[in-house]
Amino acid sequence: MGHASSTVVTKRSALKYANKIPAIITAAPIIPNGAANIAALALCDGKLPCCDCKLRDKPQGCRYADGAMPRNREAVSPYGSATTMFAHSPQSATGTIPLESESSKGHQISKLGYARTGSSTADFLDRIDVDDDEVMGELEMCPTASHGDLWGRYKSLVEQLPTRECIVRLTDFYFQKINWQYYVLDESSFRQQLHAWYRLDLQSSAAEKFEALPADVKAFPALLLEVAATSLLLITPDRALELDGLKHIGSTSFETMAVKYSETGMAMLNLLGKTQVSLTTVFADFLRVAFLKYFGQVIEAWHALGQGVKDAQEIGLHRASRDPKPRTDDIATVFENQRIIQDRRRLWMLLSGWDIHTAMVLGRPAAIDDKSEPMLPVDVPITANRPVAPVLPRGADDVPTPLTRAIWAYRIMKNLRQIQALEKEGSCPELFSQVDNLDQELRQLDQSIPPYFRRRNPDKSFDSIPECYWLPSARATLPQLLSFNLMALHRPYIFTRFESRSRALEACLDMLQAQREHFDSIDENQYKTFFLFFGTFDAIVLIASIYIFFPADHWDKLAQAMQHFQWSTERFETMSGHNSLAKAAAVTLRTFSARLKQTLQWEACYPSVDDLPSSTITPGSHMQAWSFQSELDRQSELDSLVFYSDAISRCSDTGVSPSGPKMQLRFPNEGPPAALFDLSVIEPTYATNDLVYNDLIGSLELQTPFSPSSNPCLPRFNGNFSNNSIWSILNNSFYYTKT
Structure with missing residues (x-):
C-alpha cells in the first residue's frame, strides 16, 4: 500500500x-x-x-x-x-x-x-488509485458561476409558509385522511424533521448557517409546502373552519392557495438545484405529482413523475448498493439507518409503480427502463420511535398497515411492465399463449390478496382497531388495480379476439362496481381523487367499444353494462364541479351512450334501464341479464338491428389470419356498402390519453331519440386523434350491414 x-x-x-x-x-x-x-x-x-x-x-x-x-x-x-x-x-x-x-x-x-x-x-x-482531490484540485481553483443571493431568495420562499398553527392542522389532516392511500411519508420521521426545522436559528450569520445545512434540511420546507397544498385541496369543510391563520388568503379560495403553495415548493427545489438533491427532495417530487393528478393536470403530472424518477436515480434509490451506512456503531444510529434504507426502498417502489401505471393509462413510455426487480421495503409494523425499533417483518397476526397495502399495490402494478412489452406485438400476435398465461397469473394473484383487502366477503376482524380506520376504504381501491391490469392486458385484442373481449368486459364491470362503491363511501371534498376518474372512464369506453362493434356478443351482461353506463355518467356529472377531467369526460360519455343505444336499439326495447327486472342489474352479479327472453326472442331482436356482427372472423387461441378479422361497413348517403374493413388496424384505445393529449370531446348537443328509419346524424367525437383511432372510425362509419 x-x-x-x-x-x-x-x-x-x-x-x-x-x-x-x-x-x-x-x-x-x-x-x-x-x-x-x-x-x-x-x-x-x-x-x-x-x-x-x-x-x-x-x-x-x-x-x-x-x-x-x-x-x-x-x-x-x-x-x-x-x-x-x-x-x-x-x-x-x-x-x-x-x-x-x-x-x-x-x-x-x-x-x-x-x-x-x-x-x-x-x-x-x-481502480487506478487516483484521489478525488487530485482530480478536482484544478477545478476547485476555477471561479464558479454566481447564484446571487441564494439565502435571500430561499428566505423569501420560506416566508410563504403558513403559520405554525395552520401547519399543525394541515399536517394532521394529511396524515389522518390522505397519507394512508399510498403511505408516501413516515409520520414519525416527518414530525421529527418538522420539530427540528422549527428549532433552527438562522437569524445570526444566516447565509453561513444556511450554506452549512444538510441538503435534506434545506429541502424540507418544500416538502412541507406540498403537504400543505395537498391538504388544502382535499380538506373537509369542518376542518377548513379551523384554518384562520393562512397568510395573505383574504378572499382567495383554498384551491388557489393550494396551487400557490405547491408551486412555491417547486420553486424552492429549483433554487437549490440538482447538486443538492436529497431523499426529502424526492418525497416532495412525489407529492407534487399527486397534487397535479388531484388537480386534473395529467400531462404536467406525467412530466413531473419523470423528473421525480431522475431525482431518485440521482441519489441512487434504484440501487441497493448505494444505501447509506450508519455513521457510528451506536445501536440507535444503526436502527435509524435501517429505517432510512426502508424509506428509500418504499419511495422507489412507489415511483416504479406510478411510473408504469401512468404509462399504461396514458399510452406513454415509462421513465424507468430497468428490467431488474427493485428491492421492496420490509412490511414492518409502523412505529413512532424509530431509533429503538429494528426492522423486523410484520407477523401474520399483526394488524395490516398502509405500507402493507402499498406493497400489495406494487405487486399488482408491476405486471403492467410485461403487459406493456406484449403490446409491441400488435393486435394480432403469432400466439396468444403469453396473453393467456399472464391472465392466469393475474387471477392467481387476485386469489392471494389478503382477505382483509378483498372487496367481496372480506375479513373485517381488524376493522374495529383504531389504527385500521382506513381499511374499509382500501377495499374499494386495491382490487381496482387488478381490474385495470386485466383491462390493459386484453385491450389491444378486443377487435381481433373473442376471448379477450369477454375477459376485458368482465374486468370492466368489476372495475365499475368497485368505482361505484368507492364513490358512495367518500365525501364531496374527495371528488378530486383521480382513482374515481381513470378507472371509470377507461372501463366505460372499452365496454362501449365492445358493444358498438360486436353487438351480438355478451348479451348476458348487457343490462348490467348499460346500468353502469348510466351510473358512471351520473357520477361524472356530479363530480364535474370539482374534477375538471370528469367534466370533460361527461360529455364524451353522453355521446358514446347515444351511439351505443342506437346500435342496440336500446330505448326502443327498454325506455329506461329501471324497467328491467332488478335481478338483472345486481351489482357484480355477471348473471344472465336477459334470461327472461327466450332464445328465439333474442335472435329476433338481433335480426331486427341495423347493426350486426355476423361477418366477424373470430380469432382462435392459436392465432388469427394475417389480415385480421373483417367487418363490412356502410357510410351515410354513400350508396353501396364499403369494402370489408380490417378491424385489426384500429389502434388500442387509451381513452384518458385522448382526452388530455388529443383534446377528445363529444358533441355538446345530442339529437334523441334515434330510430332505425330516421337515418339520424349520430353525434360526433372531436379532437386531434389519428385516422385509425376508434373515434375516427365511429365518426366516419354509420352502421354495419348484413350481406
Whole structure:
C-alpha cells in the first residue's frame, strides 16, 4: 500500500480480484507475500479509513471493492454482537450496508456529474488509485458561476409558509385522511424533521448557517409546502373552519392557495438545484405529482413523475448498493439507518409503480427502463420511535398497515411492465399463449390478496382497531388495480379476439362496481381523487367499444353494462364541479351512450334501464341479464338491428389470419356498402390519453331519440386523434350491414 516493492498489491486492486473468490476472503484485504509487506499490510485493520491509509495520509482514498465489507468490529463495539449483526451482516433485514454514500466528504468527483455505480469514470479513477482531490484540485481553483443571493431568495420562499398553527392542522389532516392511500411519508420521521426545522436559528450569520445545512434540511420546507397544498385541496369543510391563520388568503379560495403553495415548493427545489438533491427532495417530487393528478393536470403530472424518477436515480434509490451506512456503531444510529434504507426502498417502489401505471393509462413510455426487480421495503409494523425499533417483518397476526397495502399495490402494478412489452406485438400476435398465461397469473394473484383487502366477503376482524380506520376504504381501491391490469392486458385484442373481449368486459364491470362503491363511501371534498376518474372512464369506453362493434356478443351482461353506463355518467356529472377531467369526460360519455343505444336499439326495447327486472342489474352479479327472453326472442331482436356482427372472423387461441378479422361497413348517403374493413388496424384505445393529449370531446348537443328509419346524424367525437383511432372510425362509419 505505498511500498516500493513490485510485489505489493494495493488494497483496491487486491479486493478487485478478491471479489472472484469466496466472500469470506473479501472481508479483509489480501496480504501479499514478503515479510516486509506482511508487516505493512498488517496495519490495515479493516476499518474505514483503515490505519494503513491514515499512515499514508490518504484517508479519503480508502475504499474497498464493491460489496466488500470491513471486518467486524466486535472488539470496539459497545453493543457487542447485536451491533455487529445489524451493521455488517448481509443477512440483516435491510441487506448490506455499503461503505460509502454519494454525499460523503471527499466525493468531489460527483461535481463533474459522475456517479459511483461500478461502471463510470469515477470507478476507473478508483481502480487506478487516483484521489478525488487530485482530480478536482484544478477545478476547485476555477471561479464558479454566481447564484446571487441564494439565502435571500430561499428566505423569501420560506416566508410563504403558513403559520405554525395552520401547519399543525394541515399536517394532521394529511396524515389522518390522505397519507394512508399510498403511505408516501413516515409520520414519525416527518414530525421529527418538522420539530427540528422549527428549532433552527438562522437569524445570526444566516447565509453561513444556511450554506452549512444538510441538503435534506434545506429541502424540507418544500416538502412541507406540498403537504400543505395537498391538504388544502382535499380538506373537509369542518376542518377548513379551523384554518384562520393562512397568510395573505383574504378572499382567495383554498384551491388557489393550494396551487400557490405547491408551486412555491417547486420553486424552492429549483433554487437549490440538482447538486443538492436529497431523499426529502424526492418525497416532495412525489407529492407534487399527486397534487397535479388531484388537480386534473395529467400531462404536467406525467412530466413531473419523470423528473421525480431522475431525482431518485440521482441519489441512487434504484440501487441497493448505494444505501447509506450508519455513521457510528451506536445501536440507535444503526436502527435509524435501517429505517432510512426502508424509506428509500418504499419511495422507489412507489415511483416504479406510478411510473408504469401512468404509462399504461396514458399510452406513454415509462421513465424507468430497468428490467431488474427493485428491492421492496420490509412490511414492518409502523412505529413512532424509530431509533429503538429494528426492522423486523410484520407477523401474520399483526394488524395490516398502509405500507402493507402499498406493497400489495406494487405487486399488482408491476405486471403492467410485461403487459406493456406484449403490446409491441400488435393486435394480432403469432400466439396468444403469453396473453393467456399472464391472465392466469393475474387471477392467481387476485386469489392471494389478503382477505382483509378483498372487496367481496372480506375479513373485517381488524376493522374495529383504531389504527385500521382506513381499511374499509382500501377495499374499494386495491382490487381496482387488478381490474385495470386485466383491462390493459386484453385491450389491444378486443377487435381481433373473442376471448379477450369477454375477459376485458368482465374486468370492466368489476372495475365499475368497485368505482361505484368507492364513490358512495367518500365525501364531496374527495371528488378530486383521480382513482374515481381513470378507472371509470377507461372501463366505460372499452365496454362501449365492445358493444358498438360486436353487438351480438355478451348479451348476458348487457343490462348490467348499460346500468353502469348510466351510473358512471351520473357520477361524472356530479363530480364535474370539482374534477375538471370528469367534466370533460361527461360529455364524451353522453355521446358514446347515444351511439351505443342506437346500435342496440336500446330505448326502443327498454325506455329506461329501471324497467328491467332488478335481478338483472345486481351489482357484480355477471348473471344472465336477459334470461327472461327466450332464445328465439333474442335472435329476433338481433335480426331486427341495423347493426350486426355476423361477418366477424373470430380469432382462435392459436392465432388469427394475417389480415385480421373483417367487418363490412356502410357510410351515410354513400350508396353501396364499403369494402370489408380490417378491424385489426384500429389502434388500442387509451381513452384518458385522448382526452388530455388529443383534446377528445363529444358533441355538446345530442339529437334523441334515434330510430332505425330516421337515418339520424349520430353525434360526433372531436379532437386531434389519428385516422385509425376508434373515434375516427365511429365518426366516419354509420352502421354495419348484413350481406
